Amino acid sequence: MPFEPRARFRSRRTARFTESVIREMTRLALEHGAVNLAQGFPDFSAPDLIKEAARTAIAADFNQYAITWGAPSLRRAIAAKYLRWYGLELDPEREITVCCGSTESMISSLLAVVNPGEEVIVFEPFYENYGPDAELCGAATRHVPLHPPEWSFDPDELRRAFSPRTKAVILNTPNNPTGKVFSRQELEVIAGLCQEFDALAITDEIYEHILYDGAEHVPIITLPGMRERSILVNSLSKTYSVTGWRVGWALASPDLTDGVRKVHDFLTVGAAAPLQEAGAVALALPEEYYRQLARDYVERRQLLLPALEEAGFRCFWPRGAYYVMTDISGFGFPDDVAFVRHLVEKIGVAAVPGSSFFAGPGKGSRFVRFCFCKKCETLEESGARLKRLS
Numbered sequence: 001m002p003f004e005p006r007a008r009f010r011s012r013r014t015a016r017f018t019e020s021v022i023r024e025m026t027r028l029a030l031e032h033g034a035v036n037l038a039q040g041f042p043d044f045s046a047p048d049l050i051k052e053a054a055r056t057a058i059a060a061d062f063n064q065y066a067i068t069w070g071a072p073s074l075r076r077a078i079a080a081k082y083l084r085w086y087g088l089e090l091d092p093e094r095e096i097t098v099c100c101g102s103t104e105s106m107i108s109s110l111l112a113v114v115n116p117g118e119e120v121i122v123f124e125p126f127y128e129n130y131g132p133d134a135e136l137c138g139a140a141t142r143h144v145p146l147h148p149p150e151w152s153f154d155p156d157e158l159r160r161a162f163s164p165r166t167k168a169v170i171l172n173t174p175n176n177p178t179g180k181v182f183s184r185q186e187l188e189v190i191a192g193l194c195q196e197f198d199a200l201a202i203t204d205e206i207y208e209h210i211l212y213d214g215a216e217h218v219p220i221i222t223l224p225g226m227r228e229r230s231i232l233v234n235s236l237s238k239t240y241s242v243t244g245w246r247v248g249w250a251l252a253s254p255d256l257t258d259g260v261r262k263v264h265d266f267l268t269v270g271a272a273a274p275l276q277e278a279g280a281v282a283l284a285l286p287e288e289y290y291r292q293l294a295r296d297y298v299e300r301r302q303l304l305l306p307a308l309e310e311a312g313f314r315c316f317w318p319r320g321a322y323y324v325m326t327d328i329s330g331f332g333f334p335d336d337v338a339f340v341r342h343l344v345e346k347i348g349v350a351a352v353p354g355s356s357f358f359a360g361p362g363k364g365s366r367f368v369r370f371c372f373c374k375k376c377e378t379l380e381e382s383g384a385r386l387k388r389l390s
């Protein structure tokens, strides 16, 4: 029999997956020597203290498997931090699962709670992993639009997305790609619907400390009635500028945690043991660390956004996270993909076409997303290159 790798060895589960547009942009950026404002990873150093803690942990021989659901030191540090910041009491023995980044925390959580044929609600535009995550569970995704310029949702549209098939709503706040920070009132609407329809809120809060203009981050798990109905996902990646470490966590009631731990154990066994030890040191950093992190991002936002506006972009100023959605209607290009191609090839700046954050053809084609988790020099250089557009 002839060997036919394509048809026979591609599972139905992955048939509709496409290559991540963001990684493709990173490749194009390298090819054209462009400044990469596409993929959201910092080009500046991680804090010395936690790098030193990682070296120390390796030297002290934290080099074998940690307990599958997380090193005790890190689980204790996570519990202490959530108590300090949000008054949230967590039992490190029964309510915390350390995973390989929030990526694995999210997929483990979904695989633990969602059955094939059920539905998951996702706000649109969205971070690109949630659709494939739902698909890997055999679940369907229901999209609810966030409307610019405030990226607010219509409570009636959200209500219409809920049904007896809804198992969970995935919520990312502060939000990638829009920079929206969901307000307490909005979270109350979501929480009310979760309770009415007996659904869970699974929240991706990895930008919790990157906030602007007095925005406040509220974990939905802290709202009345949501303690047992939420899974909070977070990681070291963005708060400590260590996206390559792959250490994250899922926080939930013991019942939910039990399922998450089972999936996690079979998926990855555990996150890197020495980096979990360093993570415990990171989570114990004083409040000033987080204040400085937020101040640094205010400065970076201020370097990039006026340069974009001067070059002709309409910016939707983010209230959190480190991305800016822009409207490119003023440039007269046929669509976002053609524009981004021109930007990377001719101007030397890589960005992400807005359509990659939307489901369905044609949507999001007037938007382009830039990230600004970069050194000031990198952002200044981007600003200089963007001048060539006008």
Ligand SMILES: Cc1ncc(COP(=O)(O)O)c(C=O)c1O
Pocket: 040, 100, 101, 102, 103, 104, 127, 172, 176, 204, 206, 234, 235, 236, 237, 243, 246, 247, 248
């Ligand atoms: C919203 C969101 N969630 C998750 C991730 C990935 O997080 P981690 O590195 O913790 O897996 C990213 C990375 O850009 C993100 O923007």
